[in-house]
């Protein structure tokens with residue numbers, strides 16, 4: 001896979017920590033030039049510096065993906081550096097679970113803006129900066145919650161459901177323009193953003209009940225993203241790839 005991905009320019013949002021950082025590091029290890037976007041400036045600089053220390057290529061951009069102008073500015077600067085953008089990984093999200101009656105308008109607006117608007121902007125910016133002859137790839141970070149009911153996750157789950165819909169719609173709409181659109185649905189990875197959502201006992205319970213009998217690891221997800229961006233996946237379009245140890249399948 002190394003040679004196949006080498007030389008691509010890929011923007012990864014929310015890559016300052018957690019799954020996004022792991023994706024950025026894995027892609028960089030395969031020779032991809034990575035644009036690391038995060039709302040947290042220290043975090044995105046940290047990821048880019050770690051990649052460069054490891055011998056890879058990365059540029060850091062502090063931006064809020066919900067803010068189209070800020071996201072577009074970051075994408076333009078990355079494209080100016082690399083000549084084009086080959087793929088965007090829409091990973092940034094605010095992870096928040098709460099009972100439906102506690103959902104405030106401010107939180108609802110913010111989560112929809114990051115998860116849904118940010119992903120629509122990501123698709124538009126890929127189209128703006130990709131090489132039309134080469135085409136491009138878009139990956140949306142979905143979740144098994146898009147398909148199963150999880151109490152207290154209404155807003156988070158509806159964002160992920162929307163991303164599954166966006167993935168299928170854009171796969172159909174953009175396929176003729178050589179853009180493949182897929183989603184990865186990771187399951188239960190104790191990232192910095194996720195650990196606070198579940199108490200340790202819940203993670204222990206999941207580790208016992210997930211069909212593969214362990215929690216997800218950041219690398220599991222990063223490998224799936226690298227595969228979907230590689231030429232090995234050149235006929236895969238509109239797929240929701242579950243990287244969840246069988247959570248979604250088991251129901």
Ligand SMILES: NC(=O)c1ccc[n+]([C@@H]2O[C@H](COP(=O)([O-])OP(=O)(O)OC[C@H]3O[C@@H](n4cnc5c(N)ncnc54)[C@H](O)[C@@H]3O)[C@@H](O)[C@H]2O)c1
Pocket residue numbers: 013014015016017018019020037038039040043063064065066090091092093094095114141142143144185186187188189190191192193194
């Ligand atoms: N961890 C899991 O178990 C799990 C499972 C399924 C799906 N996911 C999805 O994977 C993605 C990454 O999750 P994670 O667990 O690594 O979360 P995380 O909170 O650890 O990391 C999210 C990153 O996104 C950044 N971010 C948040 N809002 C942003 C914005 N407006 N603009 C730019 N950057 C922003 C944060 O600063 C942070 O660095 C999310 O889309 C999440 O929904 C995670």
